[in-house]
Amino acid sequence: MSIKYVTIIHDLCQDFNCFASDNEIIIAKIYNTAAKFRELMHPISITASALLLQKPDALINNKNGFGKNIESTGALCYNLNKIGHRDDKPNSDGGIFMCTAATYKTKDFYFGRTLDYEFSYGDEVTVTPRNYPFHFRHIGTSESHYAMIGMAYVAENCPLYYDAVNEKGLCMAGLNFVGNAYYREPVQGKDNVAQFEFITWILSQCASVKEARVLLGKINLVNTPFSKELPLAQLHWIIADRDEAITVESVTEGIKVYDNPVGVLTNNPPFNEQMFNLNNYMTLSPKTPHNHFSDKLPLHTYSRGMGALGLPGDLSSQSRFVRVAFTKMNSVSGDSESESISQFFHILGAVDQQRGCCDVGDGKFEITLYTSCCNADKGIYYYTTYENHQITAVDMFKEQLEGTSLTRYPLIQGEQIKMQN
Secondary structure (H helix, E strand, O other): OHHHHHHHHHHHHHHHHHOOOOHHHHHHHHHHHHHHHHHOOOHHHHHHHHHHHHOHHHHHHOHHHHHHHHHHHHHHHHHHHHHOOHHHOOOOOOOOOEEEEEEEEOOOEEEEEEEEEOOOOOOEEEEEOOOOOEEEOOOEEEOOOOOEEEEEEEEOOEEEEEEEEEOOOOEEEEEEOOOOOOOEOOOOOOEEEEHHHHHHHHHOOOOOHHHHHHHHOOEEEEOOOOOOOOOOOOEEEEEEOOOOEEEEEEEOOEEEEEEOOOOEEOOOOOHHHHHHHHHHHOOOOOOOOOOOOOOOOOOOOOOOOHHHOOOOOOOOHHHHHHHHHHHHHOOOOOOOHHHHHHHHHHHHHOOOOOOOOOEEEOOEEOEEEEEEEEEOOOOEEEEEEOOEEEEEEEEHHHOOOOOOOOEEEEOOOOOOOOOOO
């Protein structure tokens, strides 16, 4: 991968020198280079593609600095590849990144998640129409199915969804579950579904959690990777509709399906342990506390919000589970669309990760790359990104849902600031 990467970088740097005075040509070259990076199908090149597409104007304004920095990156990739350094290879564990998913219901039903990691794979809001063929590795092809919308990385024209909702309002998201997830070899008599196909397998044919439960009784999640460059990701999943939610975990003991009454999922430990841990916080309240410590002491509150003293504030998955569960279960908002989506983003904002607070080494920090909120009843997918807090929306039902081709929307990056004077 790295030799090709360096070659592409070298060509772009030459273009910067040759066409330094023609910004339109430079922008065209940038988009062409981004496409070449994506074709390499490697996390480093995919990230480089996303960075190029995010800020082409900034690159033009800093041509010399761009050329110097990007050439250094290419050389580093090449050297890492020569010595077999792990950082230039895809993570076999799928990367120990953190995420949080939640449901929320007012007049309509909402579902969304955060995705936290140190770089993006080039995620896009992707609409899959009803007649796009899904070629499942072990169970044939689905030519006709429910349409869906969600956040995906599209590889070889295949949408690898992180989270999605179908036209019937069934929602699903996969979150990291490293060290606990376990996938098996294909088994005769079972629906052998690869980990990366699981979301599309469920959403393409189920209209409700009740229907999904039936399919889960026949499923065998298998250890088939998408490709050599995109190995297995260790995940567990939340599946939800407006009436109920469940958590699905494929572990050494088999497929576990848990009722999820809180409508929240993070990462480790397993879901049943996350739910049991909530017992430790049963005394938390949004209300002003009273002195139960001792009637012999004149104890009193000295601040608002003291009913939630003890609510964990760190970024670990177990703490995020507690914090979002408390925030969601005590959340109050109006029923309008704007009030509902605003409140949903505030709920997930309780676990937003800021650059610098989660150091993963080598000068890298885990951040909340995007936060999503989908109105599952209307098929509208809302999102914000780390660099763009303006809420952006894509309406699934405004697309050609009887078509056969994916519709893809790259994420809008860069703060959208509205001046008042």
